Amino acid sequence: MSAPSSKPTVTEREARQVAEAAREQDWRKPSFAKELFLGRFRLDLIHPHPLPPAEDSQRGEEFLAKLRVFCETQIDAARIEREARIPEEVIAGLKELGALGMKIDTKYGGLGLTQVYYNKALALAGSACPAVGVLLSAHQSIGVPQPLKLFGTDEQKAEFLPRCARTDISAFLLTEPDVGSDPARLATSAVRDGDAYVLDGVKLWTTNGVIADLLVVMARVPKSAEGKGGITAFVVETDSPGITVENRNAFMGLRGIENGVTRFHQVRVPAANRIGPEGAGLKIALTTLNTGRLSLPASCVAAGKWCLKIAREWSAAREQWGRPIAEHEAVGKKISFIAATTFALEAVLDLSSQMADEDRNDIRIEGALAKLFASEMGWLMADELVQIRGGRGFETAESLAARGEKAVPAEQVLRDLRINRIFEGSTEIMHLLIAREAVDAHLKVAGDLIDPDKSLQDKAKAGAGAGVFYAKWLPKLVAGSGQLPGTYGEFRHGIDLSRHLRYVERNARKLARSTFYAMSRWQGRMETKQGFLGRIVDIGAELFAMSAACVRAELLRTQGDHGREAYQLADAFCEQSRIRVEELFGRLWTNTDSVDRKVVKGVMGGAYTWLEEGIVDPSGEGPWIADASDGPSKVENVHRTVN
Numbered sequence: 001m002s003a004p005s006s007k008p009t010v011t012e013r014e015a016r017q018v019a020e021a022a023r024e025q026d027w028r029k030p031s032f033a034k035e036l037f038l039g040r041f042r043l044d045l046i047h048p049h050p051l052p053p054a055e056d057s058q059r060g061e062e063f064l065a066k067l068r069v070f071c072e073t074q075i076d077a078a079r080i081e082r083e084a085r086i087p088e089e090v091i092a093g094l095k096e097l098g099a100l101g102m103k104i105d106t107k108y109g110g111l112g113l114t115q116v117y118y119n120k121a122l123a124l125a126g127s128a129c130p131a132v133g134v135l136l137s138a139h140q141s142i143g144v145p146q147p148l149k150l151f152g153t154d155e156q157k158a159e160f161l162p163r164c165a166r167t168d169i170s171a172f173l174l175t176e177p178d179v180g181s182d183p184a185r186l187a188t189s190a191v192r193d194g195d196a197y198v199l200d201g202v203k204l205w206t207t208n209g210v211i212a213d214l215l216v217v218m219a220r221v222p223k224s225a226e227g228k229g230g231i232t233a234f235v236v237e238t239d240s241p242g243i244t245v246e247n248r249n250a251f252m253g254l255r256g257i258e259n260g261v262t263r264f265h266q267v268r269v270p271a272a273n274r275i276g277p278e279g280a281g282l283k284i285a286l287t288t289l290n291t292g293r294l295s296l297p298a299s300c301v302a303a304g305k306w307c308l309k310i311a312r313e314w315s316a317a318r319e320q321w322g323r324p325i326a327e328h329e330a331v332g333k334k335i336s337f338i339a340a341t342t343f344a345l346e347a348v349l350d351l352s353s354q355m356a357d358e359d360r361n362d363i364r365i366e367g368a369l370a371k372l373f374a375s376e377m378g379w380l381m382a383d384e385l386v387q388i389r390g391g392r393g394f395e396t397a398e399s400l401a402a403r404g405e406k407a408v409p410a411e412q413v414l415r416d417l418r419i420n421r422i423f424e425g426s427t428e429i430m431h432l433l434i435a436r437e438a439v440d441a442h443l444k445v446a447g448d449l450i451d452p453d454k455s456l457q458d459k460a461k462a463g464a465g466a467g468v469f470y471a472k473w474l475p476k477l478v479a480g481s482g483q484l485p486g487t488y489g490e491f492r493h494g495i496d497l498s499r500h501l502r503y504v505e506r507n508a509r510k511l512a513r514s515t516f517y518a519m520s521r522w523q524g525r526m527e528t529k530q531g532f533l534g535r536i537v538d539i540g541a542e543l544f545a546m547s548a549a550c551v552r553a554e555l556l557r558t559q560g561d562h563g564r565e566a567y568q569l570a571d572a573f574c575e576q577s578r579i580r581v582e583e584l585f586g587r588l589w590t591n592t593d594s595v596d597r598k599v600v601k602g603v604m605g606g607a608y609t610w611l612e613e614g615i616v617d618p619s620g621e622g623p624w625i626a627d628a629s630d631g632p633s634k635v636e637n638v639h640r641t642v643n
Contacts, residue, residue, distance in 0.1 A: 024286070037515070039512025124302070127303075369540065396409070432530065482509075508543060553569070553570035
C-alpha cells in the first residue's frame with residue numbers, strides 16, 4: 001500500500017489549532033510557576049524544600065559512585081572529540097553498568113532512579129564528555145523508555161523496557177527537513193494496512209538514530225473507518241526492511257553524538273507497536289518533554305560547575321599587574337556571576353526534579369522554565385569563562401597540550417553548550433510555549449472575547465464570565481505580603497534572603513498586572529507580540545530562579561551543609577537577577593519592537609541588499625532544504641549496531 005506523497009499545507013491558524021489540541025487542557029494539580037504568572041506567590045508549594053526518601057537517595061548515591069569511577073577511568077573525552085565518535089567499548093561499558101536503564105523500573109531490569117538522581121548522573125556523565133550525556137539522555141528522556149512509561153500498555157512495557165534497560169539504544173524521531181516546531185506540517189505518513197501500519201517519510205536530526213535499535217516515530221495517520229487518524233506515535237524496530245540511515249550529521253559541538261537522517265520507505269510496523277490511540281502522538285511528545293527537558297538543565301549545571309572550577313584555578317594562577325586576575329574587579333564580577341548562577345541553576349534543577357518525582361505538582365511550566373533559563377545562562381557562563389581565559393580560552397585543548405600547558409577545553413564547552421538554546425524547543429519556541437501556559441487562565445475566562453470566530457452571543461457570555469473573574473482577581477494584585485517588612489522572616493540568618501522573596505512576591509503581582517494590561521490593549525493581536533511575551537516569560541524565569549535559590553539555601557542551612565556559603569550565593573544571585581528583572585520590566589513598554597518590524601520588512605523586501613555588497617559568500621551550492629520526497633533510499637545505509 002502506498003502512502004500519500006503530498007506534504008500537508010496548513011494555514012497559521014490551523015497550525016496553532018494542532019498545537020493547542022496537543023497541549024494538556026486542564027490543571028489537575030497545583031503549579032508554583034502558573035500561580036507566579038497569575039500574581040500569586042505560593043511559597044508553600046516549594047518550601048520547605050521537598051526531599052527524596054532515604055532509600056531513593058541511597059540507591060542513587062551508590063550508582064553515582066560507580067558511574068564516577070567509570071567516567072574517570074573509561075571515558076577519554078579528548079579522544080571522543082578528536083575522533084567524533086564514542087568508542088564502542090564505552091557504550092558497552094555503559095550498558096553493563098546499567099546506565100541505559102537509569103529511569104526504568106527495576107521490575108523491567110532498570111535501576112529505578114528518581115528524576116533527581118537521574119539528572120545528577122547525566123550531569124556527572126556529561127561533565128566527563130557531553131556527547132556521552134546526550135547519548136544517555138536522548139535514549140531515556142525522550143526515547144522509547146519515557147513514552148512507554150507514561151502511555152505504553154503492559155504488553156509494550158514488558159516487551160521493550162527490558163531491552164532498553166540493558167542492551168538496546170533508542171531514539172526519538174519527530175523533526176523533518178521542512179518541519180521543526182510546527183508539527184501541523186508533519187509529512188511522514190502511517191497508513192493502516194490490516195494488523196500493521198505502513199510508514200513513509202524522512203526524519204532529520206535523529207539523535208542516537210545512527211546506532212539506535214528502537215525508535216519512537218511520529219507519523220500522520222489518515223482518517224479512516226478504523227480510526228480518527230492524526231499524528232500518532234509508534235515504536236519501530238530499526239532493522240525493519242525499508243529503513244535507511246542516509247547520513248550521519250556533523251556539528252560545531254557535541255562531535256561524538258550519533259545524529260542522522262532516517263528514511264522510511266514502505267516500512268511495516270505492527271499495530272501493537274502504536275503508543276496510545278491514533279492522533280495522540282503530539283500530546284505524548286509534549287507530555288514526555290515535560291520532564292524530559294530537565295536533562296538539558298542537568299548538562300548546564302555540570303558545565304557551570306566546571307566553569308567555576310577552571311575560573312577559580314586559572315584566576316589564582318594567572319597574574320596581571322602584580323596581582324592574581326581574580327583580584328581585578330572586571331574579572332571578579334565574571335567569577336561571581338558564574339558561581340551565583342551555577343548555584344541558582346542547581347537549585348532550579350533539583351527543585352523541579354524533586355517536584356517531578358513527588359508528582360504532587362504539575363511541572364509543565366517549571367520544566368520549560370528550567371530548560372529555557374539554564375540553556376541561556378549556561379551559554380553565558382561558558383562565554384565568560386572563555387573571556388577569563390583570554391587567548392587560551394579560544395585555543396583548543398589539544399593545542400594547549402602540544403605546547404606544554406594544561407589542556408583546558410573551554411572553547412569546546414562553549415561549542416557543546418550552544419545547541420541547548422535550540423533543541424528540545426528553541427528559546428523562541430519556549431517563550432511562546434510558556435507564554436501560552438502562563439495566560440491559560442485568562443484565555444479560559446476571556447478567550448472567546450478575542451476569538452474572531454466566536455458569535456456575539458458567545459462573546460457576551462464570555463464577557464459576563466470574565467467580569468466575575470477579574471472582579472475577584474484584580475484587587476488581589478494591588479497589595480500583598482511582599483509589602484510587609486517581616487514577611488518570610490525564616491529566611492533571615494545573618495544574610496537576609498527574606499527581602500528577595502518579598503521582591504518576588506511584589507513583582508509576581510506586577511508581572512500579572514502587566515500581562516493583563518497587554519491583553520486588554522492588544523486583545524487578539526497579543527499572540528503576535530512575541531517580543532513582549534518573551535520578556536514576560538524571562539521575568540517569570542528570573543523570579544522562579546530567585547525563589548528556588550532562596551529555598552535551596554535555607555535547606556542547606558537546616559542540614560548544616562554549607563548553609564552560610566549557600567546564603568551568600570543565593571543573595572548574590574538574587575541581587576544580579578533583580579537587575580535583570582528591572583531591565584526586562586522597562587523593556588516591556590520601551591523597546592525597539594516596532595522599528596525592528598519595519599527593518600525586517602525592508603530586509604525581506606530587498607531594500608537593503610546594497611548593504612550586503614563587498615563580500616564573498618563561501619557557502620556551497622544546493623537547496624536551502626533538502627528534498628524529502630517519499631520513495632526508496634538512493635544512498636548507502638550508514639546505520640550500525642553497537643553490541
